Amino acid sequence: MTMNKVEDIVNRLKNGEITATDAAKLYKSSQSKDNIDDSKVIFCNLEWKKINATQKPDRERKSESTVYIGSSEEMYKILKERTNGKVLQATAENYKEVFAKIIEKKIPINDVVISSAFLDEDINTLVIKDLKLVLDTVQWISKLSVSMNKMIYYCYPLSDDKATIHSSCIAAFLQSVHLENQSICYKVIGLDDSEQKLKEHLLTELEQSTSDRNEVMIKESIHYYKQLNEYPPTPLDDNPNKMLKKQGVYVITGGAGKLGGKIAYYIATHYKKSKIILVGRSKICKDSELIGKLNATKSYAEYYSADISDRDSVVGLVSYVKSKYGHIDGVIHFAGLVKDMLYVNKKMIDIVHTLESKVFGINNFDEVLRNEPLDFMILNSSTTSIIGNVGQCDYAYANRYLDEFAANRNRKVAAGKRYGKTIAIDWPLWDKGGMKANESTKEWMKKKIGFEPISDGSGLKIFETSIKFPYSQVGVMYGDVNKIRENIFQKEKK
Ligand SMILES: NC(=O)c1ccc[n+]([C@@H]2O[C@H](COP(=O)([O-])OP(=O)(O)OC[C@H]3O[C@@H](n4cnc5c(N)ncnc54)[C@H](OP(=O)(O)O)[C@@H]3O)[C@@H](O)[C@H]2O)c1
Structure with missing residues (x-):
């Protein structure tokens, strides 16, 4: 429609x-x-929807074994019953040995069930350990002979906020893996610790592989599935200036990059007398003309060199800005890197590189600014977080992390533990961004899906509109909207 x-x-x-x-x-x-051309834009988000889960199994199971990586006795028992005892149990410490044994003995494998195993670490360590386990698993599965699709079930407890954020990002990672290798299917299941009928609910999910139900949350015996949801294009906003304002003090990470620079100029010209601090790792501002251009407006801008993945650097940056300007009104997070590569070739070092600015960077800001009365945090994410992309499983994870982080931070604001609205904008490709796609990819995206790169003018209008929505996640899709609905939204429902 x-x-x-x-x-x-x-x-x-x-x-x-x-x-x-x-x-x-x-x-x-x-x-x-000043409005955007709404005939070309779709605004959307991922939303938990309650859907009837009492369907018949839709997945043929062969009498092959299940690998269980985790330490829950209850889960192990359920899986043993389900497979007539054919469960190979591994732990987060010895799973590689178990994988090697399976290959050596040519044991046929049907699926792998992982219970999120690392809970007592700090969040950045947790992210790395968890992703390493999942990466090792998908790379190992790729070495097995394929008699049928292999399922990976990743289960995590819902009770821990931290686990909820980083675990649900595993779905974005596995979505991109699936795009690269259709024989690896996945389901990410959030389980309520206090669930009485764990066995019944878990078995329902293990036997169903419907593709629009890859992300599940089972809470108080109700199954919720994460679904792509298009929302109305007109945000209701009584005070359009409540996020950005004149004379605001704004830190823009990645501000000397292509998109960060455009937004900085937009703020400098639309919200006069702003103080804008552009942050990047380079010793001097990468864009040699940008600071001069910004200072030719009625606002003031400067460049600060810091690697935001390093906590001490963020502490230094924040104390510098506060000592000079007294406070910070908002953070606009553009810092990002890509290291595109098929998942079979990825190494943890490549993945960590992609996570540094987005995941570790935002965690550092969150911690260091937890008591700062901010107006907002605007996190610039990517549609890859929603639809995945070949070569970008880690980038999809990192961007989904921003989406989940935004929702989680808004919950903390509601509980009085943080200040200011957080919004993640999932951008599609910009025509003149720093991160680029080659011409043949752009042509393919236009022809096959209907996606077109956004111009600077449309991007800036979309930015202004996006921050007025009352949601924590604003997914943006741009181009031939009918084709996009058909290829992305209808496909999800099939
Ligand atoms: N371009 C697009 O079409 C597009 C689409 C969707 C989403 N996005 C997102 O928008 C953001 C900006 O994209 P862009 O096209 O403007 O890319 P860009 O020109 O490459 O800018 C990214 C900037 O981030 C900085 N950076 C990277 N790691 C950092 C770190 N650890 N600490 C501090 N700064 C760091 C880099 O500067 P230094 O090298 O000096 O550190 C760089 O200037 C990215 O997060 C991207 O994921 C872009």
């Missing part, structure tokens, strides 16, 4: 979602020439 802004406003009024006054305001703002 194509929904333009006016139709959207009328529908929301009819459904009682907004008042007549709100509708009039929305209509007025929708007619502004």
